[in-house]
Amino acid sequence: MATSVNTLTDQAYQQCTSPDCGATFDTGEVLTACPQCGSLLDVAYDWDRASVPDSLRWFEQKWARRNDPLCRSGVWRFYELLPFAPPEKIVTIGEGQTPLHLTDGVGRYIGLNPGQLFLQYEGMNPSGSFKDNGMTAAFTHARTIGAKRAACASTGNTSASLALYCCASKLMQAVIVIGSGKISYGKLSQALDYGALTIQIAGDFDDAMQRVREVSEQLGIYLVNSVNPFRLEGQKTIMYRVLESLGWEVPDWIVVPGGNLGNSSAFGKAFHELHELGLIDRLPRLAVINAAGADTLHQLYNVHQVRWNDGRPDSATIASYFARLDSAATKADTIASAIEINRPVNLTKCLRALDWCDGVVREATDQQILDAKAQVGANGFGCEPASAASVAGARLLREEGVVAPSDRVVCILTGHQLKDPTATVAYHTTDQDEFNRVLGKRGVSRAAFANRAVKVDNDLDEIVRAIQLNS
Ligand SMILES: *Cc1c(COP(=O)(O)O)cnc(C)c1O
Ligand SMILES: [Zn+2]
DSSP states (O other): OOOOOOSSOTTEEEEESOTTTOOEEOTTSOOSSOTTTOOOEEEEEOTTTSOOOSSGGGGGGGGGGTTSHHHHSTTGGGGGGSOOSOGGGOOOSSTTOOOEEEOHHHHHHHTOOTTOEEEEEGGGSTTSBTHHHHHHHHHHHHHHTTOSEEEEEESSHHHHHHHHHHHHHOSOEEEEEEOSSOSOHHHHHHHHHTTOEEEEOSSOHHHHHHHHHHHHHHHTOEEOSTTSHHHHHHHHHHHHHHHHHTTTOOOSEEEEEOSSSHHHHHHHHHHHHHHHTTSOSSOOEEEEEEETTBOHHHIIIIISOOOOGGGOOOHHHHHHHHHHHHHTTOOOOOSOGGGOOSSOTTHHHHHHHHHHTTOEEEEEOHHHHHHHHHHHHHTTOOBOHHHHHHHHHHHHHHHHTSSOTTSOEEEEEOBBGGGOHHHHHHHHOSOHHHHHHHTGGGTOOOOTTOOOOOOOOSOHHHHHHHHHHHO
């Protein structure tokens, strides 16, 4: 490999994702784009130097050593597949202890045969979302280069995760930039409780993202948004755990909500690398689900037919799409706040993942998302609205016949139910004003699976009657 000295390990380097450029950089450099052409960067590996096992089963022996934090972490027990940092520099807080659950109830809702629908419950991470998988990796990288402050723009979960790693490790100060009004209290409360320096701007996520890039540049603060290629390395491990739970068998479909498109990009890279290494014999298909109110990927992929195209996606079409968003001052708008993003920073990497994984893109309305979320909850797996886009999307694909009833489908539940209780309570409420205030304005007209509280007087007989009538 033509690469410069790699100060962190001799196995990894950074590489431009544009095949026309392909420039490589030391992993000790802090970059969020290729300095030569502006494309996104990958963390790439010299696999001949890495100690990659012959079989994925090899990783099972780490379970026996789970008193070692690096074997217990659901991210770092796959160290051999992301060896960019020296092990002694790794910062772990026990992320990635997340199970895959067979859930026939949700499978029935989607239209799948029994035994075919699995939920990967990333809400069970230390900060309650999948973001911890990436944060442990970016944070580790930040530490290796000696960063003292780390920043992100966030719709809520990235900031909660960053704030947690900062206060648990005491290695850095967290600086978070959020938009006004949109962030849920569940997420904001985490950032505040964990002591992050919280800057709230008058603007939305896309505005916050642009500002935090400028501020990090100006003040030399380490940026942990998913333009950071190291974050995506940690997020690859979500797929390793899915495979592990399925006895290392590749499912037919991975379905994931699409916001900034970091997850979908990381999943594609995970499978592509495993395939290149001969550790899996085929790739699953990937379905990325936008919210209808934040559907840039859907518009570009399905309406404008933009494709990865061997690393030369149609940049003119993409640019004119964003120019139209700007001139119409279009803002993303969905109840699924974690994916309320119109300018996904990982767009081109996601196109690559869709290419590798024979992918599809769909959009789900807030109505479809909330109904799917209620079904997830009714089967014992609370998630926040954005996460349920995966289940809503799987259902649409099943209806279209793109997914067959006999397909084995894994939906990623990206964040925990308690992240955004406002949406859940409004869905189940008996109070029409409350329903309208939170949901009606977003085109949600009914709560098909509402579990409404029964209101009675403070009277024993009435309470008894209400229980008898309803059970
Ligand atoms: C960040 C986030 C997403 C979006 O993931 P991307 O990688 O940005 O596409 C979806 N759901 C939840 C709960 C999130 O926190
Ligand atoms: Zn480049």
